[in-house]
Amino acid sequence: xxxxxxxxxxxxxxxxxxxxxxxxxxxxxxxxxxxxxxxxxxxxxxxxxxxxxxxxxxxxxxxxxxxxxxxxxxxxxxxxxxxxxxxxxxxxxxxxxxxxxxxxxxxxxxxxxxxxxxxxxxxxxxxxxxxxxxxxxxxxxxxxxxxxxxxxxxxxxxxxxxxxxxxxxxxxxxxxxxxxxxxxxxxxxxxxxxxxxxxxxxxxxxxxxxxxxxxxxxxxxxxxxxxxxxxxxxxxxxxxxxxxxxxxxxxxxxxxxxxxxxxxxxxxxxxxxxxxxxxxxxxxxxxxxxxxxxxxxxxxxxxxxxxxxxxxxxxxxxxxxxxxxxxxxxxxxxxxxxxxxxxxxxxxxxxxxxxxxxxxxxxxxxxxxxxxxxxxxxxxxxxxxxxxxxxxxxxxxxxxxxxxxxxxxxxxxxxxxxxxxxxxxxxxxxxxxxxxxxxxxxxxxxxxxxxxxxxxxxxxxxxx
Numbered sequence: 060x061x062x063x064x065x066x067x068x069x070x071x072x073x074x075x076x077x078x079x080x081x082x083x084x085x086x087x088x089x090x091x092x093x094x095x096x097x098x099x100x101x102x103x104x105x106x107x108x109x110x111x112x113x114x115x116x117x118x119x120x121x122x123x124x125x126x127x128x129x130x131x132x133x134x135x136x137x138x139x140x141x142x143x144x145x146x147x148x149x150x151x152x153x154x155x156x157x158x159x160x161x162x163x164x165x166x167x168x169x170x171x172x173x174x175x176x177x178x179x180x181x182x183x184x185x186x187x188x189x190x191x192x193x194x195x196x197x198x199x200x201x202x203x204x205x206x207x208x209x210x211x212x213x214x215x216x217x218x219x220x221x222x223x224x225x226x227x228x229x230x231x232x233x234x235x236x237x238x239x240x241x242x243x244x245x246x247x248x249x250x251x252x253x254x255x256x257x258x259x260x261x262x263x264x265x266x267x268x269x270x271x272x273x274x275x276x277x278x279x280x281x282x283x284x285x286x287x288x289x290x291x292x293x294x295x296x297x298x299x300x301x302x303x304x305x306x307x308x309x310x311x312x313x314x315x316x317x318x319x320x321x322x323x324x325x326x327x328x329x330x331x332x333x334x335x336x337x338x339x340x341x342x343x344x345x346x347x348x349x350x351x352x353x354x355x356x357x358x359x360x361x362x363x364x365x366x367x368x369x370x371x372x373x374x375x376x377x378x379x380x381x382x383x384x385x386x387x388x389x390x391x392x393x394x395x396x397x398x399x400x401x402x403x404x405x406x407x408x409x410x411x412x413x414x415x416x417x418x419x420x421x422x423x424x425x426x427x428x429x430x431x432x433x434x435x436x437x438x439x440x441x442x443x444x445x446x447x448x449x450x451x452x453x454x455x456x457x458x459x460x461x462x463x464x465x466x467x468x469x470x471x472x473x474x475x476x477x478x479x480x481x482x483x484x485x486x487x488x489x490x491x492x493x494x495x496x497x498x499x500x501x502x503x504x505x506x507x508x509x510x511x512x513x514x515x516x517x518x519x520x521x522x523x
Contacts (some may be wrong), residue, residue, distance in 0.1 A: 062507045063448075065192040066500050073503075074171060074496060076106070077184050078164035080146075081173040087123050087147035087216040096212050099146045100124045103183075103210060110187045111194075112208075118228065120220040123147060123212035127231070130190075132205045138517035139205040140510070141234035143467055144183040144241050145214035148175035149488045156490035169496050176494040177485035182240040182502065183210055185480070189503035193510055203514035207234060211463070214241070217423070218463040225470040235517050236437045237473050238509075240502070242458050243481040245326055247495060250445055251454040252438070253477035254319065255430030257355075258390035259461035260399055261363070262421040264289065264407060266382045268414060272368070273378040282378060283414035286367040289382040292410055296360050296386075301345040303360045303388075305406045313393040315356040319433060322455040323351050355457035359389045389459065396425025427465035430457075431475050440512040441476045441505075448504035478505060 060068070085099035086092040100117050107115045107128040114129040126146065151161040151174050159165045164173035171181070190202060197203070209232060211221055225232065245251040268285035269278070298304045328351060334342065344353040353359075363386060368379030388399055404419045411417055431438055433455060445453045468475050480502040486492045 060196065062192045062196050063504055065195050066188060066503050066507070069188065069191070070496070070500060073184070073188050073499070074166065077171065077176075077181055077499075078173070080106070080180050080184065081164040081171075081175050082162050084151075084162045085147050085175070085212070086150050087213050088150055093123065096123045096147055100126050100210075100212055103146055104128075106184075106187065107208065110191065112206075118224060120213070120224055122216070122220050125212050125224060126208070126210040127228070128206075128208040129231075130202055130206045132203060132514070133199065133201040134203075134514075136518070137204050137514055138235040139207065139233065140236055140238055140513060141207045141209060141232060141467075141471070141473070142183075142186055142238045142240065143209055143211070143464070144179045144239075145211040146180060146183065147212050147215045148178070148180070149215050151490070153490065158491055161490075161492075166496075167493075170493045171496055172491060172493040174492055176492055177481040178487040178492065179214070179241045181494040181499050182479055182481060183208075185499045185502035186240065186506055188500075189506035190510070192503060193507040196507075197511075202510055204510050204517070206510070207232065214463065217426075218466075219423075221463045222466045222470065225466055229470060232471055234471060234473050236513070237464075237467050237471065237475050238441075238506075239464055239467075239475055239477045240479045241462065242477050242479040243483050243485070243487075244479065244498075245454055245456055247482060247498060248451075249327060249454060250449045250451065250480075250501075251326075251456045252442055252445065253431075253458050253479065254433060254438075254455050255355075255392065256428065256458040256464055257358070257461055258394060258396060258426050258428035258465065259387065260390065260396040260421060260425030261385065261387040262400070262403060262419055264292070264384045264386065265418045265420070266292075266411075267380065267416050267418075269378060269380050272380050275376040275378050279376075279378050283412055284378050285415055286379050286382040288412055288415045289365065289367065289384055292407060293362055293365065293384060295410060296362070301343060303358065305360070305402050307402050308358065308360075308399070311393045311395070311398065312358060312391055315352070316433075319455065320352065320356070322433070323355070323457075324349070326351065326454055326456070351456075354459040356391060358391050358394060361387050361389075363387055389461070390425075390428045392428050392430045394428060396427060400425070426461040426463065427469075428461075429465040429468055429475060431477065435474060436516050437474055437476045437513070440516050441478050441509055444509040444512055445478065445505045447508050448501045478502070478509065480505075
């Protein structure tokens with residue numbers, strides 16, 4: 060029996076096992092479900108043990124636990140691969156928008172519906188199915204590479220303790236390459252590999268003027284209006300060409316290579332369908348870049364919300380005492396969140412009119428961007444394994460969102476390779492999340508081939 064046949068033969072068992080895990084409501088953002096996150100960690104630890112991993116541990120953090128597993132290769136000189144994912148899930152609100160109970164996994168044809176099916180429990184579990192197929196076909200007692208898994212319990216809550224966890228266990232996590240299975244493909248019939256993720260930092264700007272709301276007839280036009288000051292700040296965020304106008308914002312940006320831009324241009328992108336999905340009638344953005352380049356390769360500044368003064372029914376003619384806005388900044392390789400935070404504060408300070416003051420509060424240290432090398436040995440091998448599993452060309456994409464991947468690469472000093480089979484249509488973070496079962500099986504087939512390939516190509520000087 061070959062790898063594909065073995066995986067197909069165990070499809071029903073795989074779906075049943077995944078459904079058990081999906082039934083655990085491991086919502087890390089909700090304290091009422093923290094015991095469930097711990098149950099999820101224990102379930103996964105037990106699953107790793109049943110799969111055959113000789114070392115399985117639950118690593119505590121000040122928040123929710125992570126799960127570590129390790130299975131050494133028989134060859135002590137074999138390369139080491141670390142697989143990253145997360146076992147916590149998003150809240151399920153609004154519950155009444157779900158067609159089935161979010162924690163009663165439901166099979167509908169080739170789809171498995173339930174919270175975490177795609178993000179990220181399904182994409183973690185295809186790894187153990189793929190490993191079992193690899194071992195069954197080879198007849199070996201151990202994987203061809205040393206396999207380590209680190210499955211986080213707080214990714215959906217911003218990974219607040221993840222960097223410290225990596226630093227504390229750096230020696231145990233030492234590896235030659237890090238495989239990430241927490242992203243998406245272009246489409247079911249157009250497989251792709253993510254080559255990077257943008258970083259993120261976000262803030263709230265509070266602008267203050269008079270010490271109290273004032274009668275606009277008595278004081279309007281004669282005292283500073285904080286709503287007007289804030290509007291001017293927000294209007295000045297971009298220039299006429301769609302570029303972020305904060306001085307110094309682009310100073311550290313590493314431009315994407317022409318080769319990567321060419322690969323993105325090869326994707327079968329339908330602008331009309333994309334606009335329909337967004338519910339928008341037009342596109343905007345930085346001149347000189349395609350839509351996909353804008354959301355994958357370029358940094359952005361977005362206004363997430365703004366409010367001031369009276370917003371109830373009828374009118375209340377005042378000069379408001381304060382105005383507020385929430386902003387987020389998506390970052391690309393070499394942009395550091397701390398530097399962007401400094402530039403934003405300076406921009407606000409330098410553009411306030413007399414009589415107005417502002418507080419700029421960032422929600423945390425931010426998330427740094429990350430990227431893979433398209434031409435590295437590790438990426439090429441993963442692309443070949445995926446092409447073998449899918450039987451077609453594998454394209455290159457990026458993710459516009461953000462995660463803790465940069466910390467993994469920097470703290471552990473190893474390159475990132477993204478191997479994932481989720482789809483943007485999986486309704487990740489939304490009601491009725493689902494995953495395509497055949498794609499999970501293709502993910503399992505991909506890693507079954509990949510571990511054999513890595514055992515060969517990542518040796519000695521070829522480990523980049």
